[in-house]
Amino acid sequence: MAELGAQLVLPRCPHCSVDQPSLHQVAKFETRDFRGSSERVWACYECARCGGVTTASANKGYKAVQQMFPSGLEVDDALPERAKEYLEQSINSMNAPAGAVMLAASSVDAMLKEKGLADGSLYTRIKKAAENHLITDEMAEWAHDVRLDANDQRHSDMSAPLPNPDDARRVIDFVQALGLFLFVMPSRVRKGIQDATQNS
Numbered sequence: 001m002a003e004l005g006a007q008l009v010l011p012r013c014p015h016c017s018v019d020q021p022s023l024h025q026v027a028k029f030e031t032r033d034f035r036g037s038s039e040r041v042w043a044c045y046e047c048a049r050c051g052g053v054t055t056a057s058a059n060k061g062y063k064a065v066q067q068m069f070p071s072g073l074e075v076d077d078a079l080p081e082r083a084k085e086y087l088e089q090s091i092n093s094m095n096a097p098a099g100a101v102m103l104a105a106s107s108v109d110a111m112l113k114e115k116g117l118a119d120g121s122l123y124t125r126i127k128k129a130a131e132n133h134l135i136t137d138e139m140a141e142w143a144h145d146v147r148l149d150a151n152d153q154r155h156s157d158m159s160a161p162l163p164n165p166d167d168a169r170r171v172i173d174f175v176q177a178l179g180l181f182l183f184v185m186p187s188r189v190r191k192g193i194q195d196a197t198q199n200s
Contacts, residue, residue: 003063004028008045008056014072015052016165017094022048030060040066049095050165073172078187079179083110087175090168100168104175105146111175111182135181143178146171 002008006025013021023045032039039060044053056068073091075084090103109122115134117125123144130140163171 002056002065002068004041004043004056004058004065005063008043008054008065010054010072012072012092013047013050013052014054014068014070015047016050017073017092018047018049019092023054024048026053073176075176076179076184078184080110080114080183083107083114083179083183086110087172087179090172090175094165094168094172097163097165097168101146101163101171104168104171107175108143108146108178111178115182135178139178139181142174146174 002010008023008025010021010023012019013023025043026046027044028042030039030041040057041060042055042057044055046053054068054070056065058065075088075091077084079087084107086103086107090100090107093100093103105122109125112118112122112125112129115129117128117134119125120128126135126140126143129135129143130137135143
């Protein structure tokens with residue numbers, strides 16, 4: 001567990017996902033609730049690589065971090081193994097945005113194949129997913145942005161600008177939303193039904 005100190009020791013930066021980040025403390029202060037209790041110590045840490053600021057808190061008198069903002073990106077275990085692995089690699093390579101975008105697109109590809117959409121181009125399968133009501137029309141439109149961004153990088157389109165970290169984060173946000181829609185929520189619904197049946 002991370003501790004408040006001059007450096008915040010994390011495996012990856014919550015902003016850029018760089019490995020073993022240098023997160024040095026730039027501010028520290030204490031807060032309490034309106035009754036004067038729930039005392040906490042807060043510290044702000046700046047990533048030397050991306051400049052992103054991470055805020056962490058600990059209960060007064062302790063060093064163990066209780067809360068952290070942002071908390072970093074996590075991949076749900078309900079995702080199919082291949083899609084999960086691609087998404088994890090994408091998140092872990094956000095400091096190399098072109099690679100992160102390509103890996104995120106591969107995760108989308110793996111999710112669609114898991115749903116039985118294996119024929120044709122990614123564009124065709126995205127369209128088919130919307131027609132089959134696996135995803136909404138709005139999600140399909142969003143997915144096309146992911147696909148085009150990935151194709152720009154895979155085919156070295158010289159007229160297309162290279163992705164920046166914000167582009168990578170936008171694509172990863174889409175892939176996480178797609179995974180939530182296609183796999184995570186159905187998994188939670190099934191578990192809820194199973195739990196309700198067992199308790200009735």
